[in-house]
Amino acid sequence: MYDIKALYQAKSTADAVALRQAHPEAHIIAGGSDVLVQMREGKRAGAELISIQTLDELRGVSLEPDGTLRIGSLTSFSHITRDPLIQKYVNVLGEAVDQVGGPQIRNIGTIGGNTCNGVTSADSASTLFAWDAVVELTGPEGVRRLPVQEFYLGAGKVDIRAGEIQTAILIPKESYEGCFGHYIKYAMRNAVDIATLGTSVNVRLSADKKTVERARVAFGVAGPIPLRAAHAEALAAGQPVSAELAERFGQAVREDINPRDSWRAAKDFRMHIAAESAKRAFTESVRLAGGDL
Numbered sequence: 001m002y003d004i005k006a007l008y009q010a011k012s013t014a015d016a017v018a019l020r021q022a023h024p025e026a027h028i029i030a031g032g033s034d035v036l037v038q039m040r041e042g043k044r045a046g047a048e049l050i051s052i053q054t055l056d057e058l059r060g061v062s063l064e065p066d067g068t069l070r071i072g073s074l075t076s077f078s079h080i081t082r083d084p085l086i087q088k089y090v091n092v093l094g095e096a097v098d099q100v101g102g103p104q105i106r107n108i109g110t111i112g113g114n115t116c117n118g119v120t121s122a123d124s125a126s127t128l129f130a131w132d133a134v135v136e137l138t139g140p141e142g143v144r145r146l147p148v149q150e151f152y153l154g155a156g157k158v159d160i161r162a163g164e165i166q167t168a169i170l171i172p173k174e175s176y177e178g179c180f181g182h183y184i185k186y187a188m189r190n191a192v193d194i195a196t197l198g199t200s201v202n203v204r205l206s207a208d209k210k211t212v213e214r215a216r217v218a219f220g221v222a223g224p225i226p227l228r229a230a231h232a233e234a235l236a237a238g239q240p241v242s243a244e245l246a247e248r249f250g251q252a253v254r255e256d257i258n259p260r261d262s263w264r265a266a267k268d269f270r271m272h273i274a275a276e277s278a279k280r281a282f283t284e285s286v287r288l289a290g291g292d293l
Contacts, residue, residue: 004039004047006023024162027044028050028052030113032053061079070169077114121198123183125152125198129149130200130201130217134170181202181288182202184281186277199278200217203215203236203291217233221259250279
């Protein structure tokens with residue numbers, strides 16, 4: 001069923017790095033929800049695999065001393081959705097990954113795999129962009145951290161260098177403190193489907209809940225990689241909360257996105273649902289933050 005040349009089992013993060021150096025053409029496998037499907041389709045036939053699935057050191061959610069939220073790359077979608085720290089600080093991420101595939105996929109699929117495949121439709125991607133996440137990579141030269149916006153290089157391409165593996169996703173305290181967000185997935189079906197468009201918004205309101213101090217919005221499938229809508233974010237900053245602002249916010253995202261025509265949806269339709277989804281996600285984020293539109 002699967003044409004695998006060799007399978008190497010990493011015993012630790014350091015061992016995984018060593019195996020990557022010894023077998024530079026080998027593919028990393030964790031949950032296998034992407035890699036094994038591709039192998040079955042013949043796209044990676046005869047490949048060598050390095051399994052990191054048993055590395056519990058890369059699994060789980062924790063708070064670092066400076067308040068940074070650390071999500072191990074092997075943390076499954078189901079774990080993320082149920083985790084108390086995620087629910088308390090970035091509940092929208094749990095909501096987003098809870099829309100990946102079906103229950104079986106969410107139990108084995110990992111946040112690391114979802115980001116390392118570089119696919120713009122990944123349900124975690126737009127939320128990680130909107131929350132200014134940082135990707136942690138460990139390799140022969142030690143630990144390297146870079147903004148998730150720099151991690152994605154192009155469609156299906158990410159910045160993982162020779163010998164490196166992704167070890168964590170980090171969300172800085174400044175990115176989540178006092179913020180509330182909402183994710184909208186538009187797809188052909190309500191479940192077990194790939195996003196036609198993914199929209200993630202989060203806001204931070206003033207103490208009296210009447211002014212938008214900060215707004216972030218990011219999209220999946222609005223370009224070759226996930227992207228932020230800077231014009232909409234700038235428009236909302238410092239503005240009084242209102243339904244009219246939500247409408248303008250939604251229309252402003254058109255300045256930054258560049259969706260394509262595909263069999264799933266035409267470009268014009270994606271532009272339309274991007275504006276509408278941004279407005280609705282903004283409205284819900286304001287409500288969650290205690291504001292009143």
